[in-house]
Amino acid sequence: MIKIQKNSIMHTVKKDKFVIQGLGGKKTLSGKIAVKGAKNAILPVMASGILFKDGFTATNVPEIEDLGRMAEIFDGLGLQINKQARGKYLINSEGINGAEIDENASKHLRASVIFTGPLLARQGELIFPHPGGCVIGARPIDLFLEGFKKMGAAVEIKKNKYFVKAKNGKLRGAEIFFKIQSVTATETFIMAGVLAKGKTILKNVALEPEIVDLVNFLNSCGAQIKGAGTPTIEISGGGLLKAKGQIYKTMPDRLETGSFLILGALCADNLEICDCNPQHIEILTEMLKDSGVNLELGKDYIKIINNGGKPNGHFKSLNIKTREYPGFPTDLQAPLVVYLTQVGGDSFIFETIFEGRLNYTEDLVKMGAVIKMWDAHRATVNGPTVLKGRELDGPDIRTGFAFVIAGLVAKNESIINNVYYIDRGYESIEKRLRQIGADIKRIN
Numbered sequence: 248m249i250k251i252q253k254n255s256i257m258h259t260v261k262k263d264k265f266v267i268q269g270l271g272g273k274k275t276l277s278g279k280i281a282v283k284g285a286k287n288a289i290l291p292v293m294a295s296g297i298l299f300k301d302g303f304t305a306t307n308v309p310e311i312e313d314l315g316r317m318a319e320i321f322d323g324l325g326l327q328i329n330k331q332a333r334g335k336y337l338i339n340s341e342g343i344n345g346a347e348i349d350e351n352a353s354k355h356l357r358a359s360v361i362f363t364g365p366l367l368a369r370q371g372e373l374i375f376p377h378p379g380g381c382v383i384g385a386r387p388i389d390l391f392l393e394g395f396k397k398m399g400a401a402v403e404i405k406k407n408k409y410f411v412k413a414k415n416g417k418l419r420g421a422e423i424f425f426k427i428q429s430v431t432a433t434e435t436f437i438m439a440g441v442l443a444k445g446k447t448i449l450k451n452v453a454l455e456p457e458i459v460d461l462v463n464f465l466n467s468c469g470a471q472i473k474g475a476g477t478p479t480i481e482i483s484g485g486g487l488l489k490a491k492g493q494i495y496k497t498m499p500d501r502l503e504t505g506s507f508l509i510l511g512a513l514c515a516d517n518l519e520i521c522d523c524n525p526q527h528i529e530i531l532t533e534m535l536k537d538s539g540v541n542l543e544l545g546k547d548y549i550k551i552i553n554n555g556g557k558p559n560g561h562f563k564s565l566n567i568k569t570r571e572y573p574g575f576p577t578d579l580q581a582p583l584v585v586y587l588t589q590v591g592g593d594s595f596i597f598e599t600i601f602e603g604r605l606n607y608t609e610d611l612v613k614m615g616a617v618i619k620m621w622d623a624h625r626a627t628v629n630g631p632t633v634l635k636g637r638e639l640d641g642p643d644i645r646t647g648f649a650f651v652i653a654g655l656v657a658k659n660e661s662i663i664n665n666v667y668y669i670d671r672g673y674e675s676i677e678k679r680l681r682q683i684g685a686d687i688k689r690i691n
């Protein structure tokens with residue numbers, strides 16, 4: 248067994264760049280591209296290892312940078328995460344001996360906050376720094392701190408760290424109403440509730456499919472959780488879970504599916520996106536169909552059909568408002584805005600989840616897009632425009648991919664810096680895009 252590689256983030260991968268030769272609006276990509284396992288599903292499932300007496304195997308795990316950060320956190324807590332083969336990992340918490348979340352990993356991974364609930368529930372105490380991650384907004388953690396208090400824990404802040412202690416070393420079940428629907432807060436408190444004393448009721452929870460997937464897995468290992476996928480979740484607390492040889496298969500990444508769909512709509516003639524779940528991305532397929540893109544949806548694939556002959560300027564504009572699932576995902580807002588720069592007419596964008604997630608539009612404007620920002624949350628895109636290749640710095644995972652799409656649709660060459668961000672969420676993306684005909688190279 249190989250111990251998972253923990254890259255020293257800033258020193259190695261961050262300097263990679265992508266060099267892209269743009270298609271100048273031609274739609275020549277074609278073939279088949281497979282979707283990998285979902286980042287936002289495997290991260291909470293890995294953290295759930297803390298709730299287990301034994302270990303479990305996870306398959307279809309995407310080989311992404313964020314795994315390295317998870318491994319650093321595991322290491323600091325005495326947990327094991329071992330690679331058995333590509334995409335196959337063994338997760339085991341038998342050696343757990345800590346309650347502090349690694350500061351360096353946490354600085355680069357907002358999802359590190361998912362560890363807080365299971366760790367506090369198992370160890371009775373918890374120390375963690377304010378989590379960092381993608382620069383997409385303020386990203387407070389008030390819901391987490393309020394929830395811990397409701398479950399009978401005391402919270403102290405000393406030297407920029409949170410010190411949390413459960414009364415008598417054990418969390419107690421509580422009723423928690425979330426004032427904002429939060430994906431990771433929902434996941435954290437589900438996991439906290441699994442080991443808490445008594446019943447935990449979570450209200451106004453997030454409905455994302457990754458939450459349902461986590462709950463299905465935990466229930467299959469002995470947890471008692473009802474209501475995932477609805478606004479109220481009830482957890483009956485009990486002892487440590489047992490996997491008893493159970494294997495967790497990571498669900499397909501709906502955000503990668505959506506990213507490929509948007510890329511395909513702009514740059515491909517016939518493209519099949521396979522190993523995905525089209526039901527998880529219905530909002531996007533419905534919108535693209537409204538806009539004029541010809542799609543065929545199967546059980547686990549989406550095909551873009553005979554798209555090459557239609558100039559993008561003939562597609563219709565769209566109005567989007569980002570929302571919690573099943574609404575339009577904030578994570579696909581930047582890729583869709585690139586699409587909207589190519590279609591005819593005015594599109595209106597309302598980003599309701601994160602206040603920093605439209606900042607990248609100034610880079611698209613420098614490429615030739617016509618985008619008017621009304622405030623931090625609202626913008627109008629007027630298309631179609633010809634984008635001209637240039638050098639771009641991706642500020643987060645999804646904007647990084649949006650810039651790859653912009654580079655491919657543009658005229659001439661583009662250079663995308665900060666490929667580290669793209670690597671955090673998309674496995675070997677340049678190799679996979681080359682297989683469908685994209686001219687994209689990694690330079691380090």
Ligand code: EPU
Nearest residue numbers: 287358386387388389390391427428429430431600601644
């Ligand atoms: N919020 C608070 N207080 C909190 C927690 C959240 O005000 O204590 C606010 C946030 O500032 C935001 C809103 O609640 O305005 C929703 O944020 P949420 O907590 O749902 O985001 P998250 O759980 O940190 C997850 C995904 C993100 C995705 C968002 C929104 C994971 C690991 N991350 O983040 O994914 O953008 O939900 O859907 O599941 C990505 O994959 O690139 C990514 C950033």
